[in-house]
Amino acid sequence: MKKFILASILIGFFSCNNTDLPKPNVIIIYADDLGYGDVSSYGLGTLQTPNIDKIANEGIRFTNGYASSATCSPSRYALMTGTYPWRNNKAKILTGANLIIDTTEMTLPKMFKSMGYSTGIVGKWHIGLGNENNRVNLVVNNLTREIIKETKAVFGTINYNSKVKPGPNEVGFDHSFIMADTQDRVPTVYIENGNVVNLDPSDPLEVSFRGNFEGEPTGLNNPELLSMMWHHGHNSSIVNGVPRIGFQRGGKSAMWSDIDMADKFLDEAKKYISSVKDEPFFLYYTLQQPHVPRTPHPRFEGSSGMGPRGDVIVEADWCIGEMYKYLEDEGLIDNTIIIISSDNGPVLNDGYFDDAVEKLGDHDPFGGLRGGKYSLFEAGTRVPFITYWKGKIKPQVSNELVTQIDFLESFSSLIGSDIKSKDGIDLSDVFFRNKGQGRTEFVLEATSRTAFRQNNWVMIPPYKGSPFNESVNIEVGNSKKYLLFNLDTDTSQEYDLSDEYPEKLKEMIKRYGEITGDELGEVEELILE
Ligand code: NG6
């Protein structure tokens, strides 16, 4: 009898606890190409980010937090779905391509919606729009062929003159105000809930990756029109003096102003919050900085002393500070979880001459890690990673291994949903309760190649291709042999231990094969003669 009473109390306690689970608002602030060393609270670079630091110092600052990929679209796909990007062969850098999430697939916003949340995205999207029904054609010119070779990008063309869907609204967002791909790609317009903002139907917007529209200037042919010079790629249509990837004609009234983009996204993010603040909400606030082209608002020009790359990080940091103030003013700060992270590691010259290299000074965006964007080495995927929940999370620096794939399952568990994801794990204790353990293993991706981290060991399989991407000046992690590093003693991956620890290497190759389905033989085929 006693046992029965105890059991009833326990059941009562747990079920009551369950319905009582908190429903905090959630904002994921996701920067584009922000490096592990770019946030000053990490203590690795010299650039100052006081607003991010405040959140980092009062929340949990993760030193082993990972994006799923060293490029954007795969990382964003993984964050949204809790699925490794290398499982989806469409999850490569996208350019005007169709949506790469199946609309029947579970996503982070769908999970929030199922628990009564309002869901919104403001900022960069870059996981494709539309499907074969509103596709125009897909023919590539020599330049795009080169880019595809180098970055394994996927090109396509969408019709932007009618409602563009499926997109964010069809995979779980009630509201969307987005840039389709990146700031360096056409179309240079905002899209709100599937419609190009301010588009005049009498001046339709045409987009092509095949070739130029007759009579339109390009970065290649009209350098006199440029306010920013291209270095590699980025020499097609010119908008606001900046040459872009891809060709575009018409849609003049819809063109965005690059220098106002940060303010625009911030305003739209606040507008969204103000429209839903009486119910729990999830906002995915995806900043465009510091991806190229770096176009700070004039009030941030010169603010970092490091040229436009530093200036747009200062601008992004200011936006984060403004968002924080707004949450305070609206009385929302106590009940809002804030996450700050980045979709991949840093790059200095990513296609424009913009003084990123020349004015860097002593700053280290890579935070002492090897590689960078596009790389299988650590700087490709290890990124700033911060969780904040006022009064709930205690300030902490955590060395636990955590990844963005884990957001879906961790938030699901936090708010009492039973939705799971394919590859994520429930790290709600680590993210939000200052306890528990992180992952023991993780397969990271960089331009369609993968590497394996297990505890503090990293194994990089052999890959064909140049070890070095000359255009961006980054070691991408291709080598003729397996590489093995121990991050415990060698954070900067200088010492390949594969010959010294053959048993460890073998064990890791085996486990990596079990997860990825790559048989040892297949991987070995990649070894260069
Ligand atoms: C590459 C672009 C690079 C950047 C990247 C996407 C060239 C030569 N390079 O193809 O500038 O736009 O794609 O970056 O065009 S990401 O952060 O969105 O993955």
Ligand code: CA
């Ligand atoms: Ca990126």
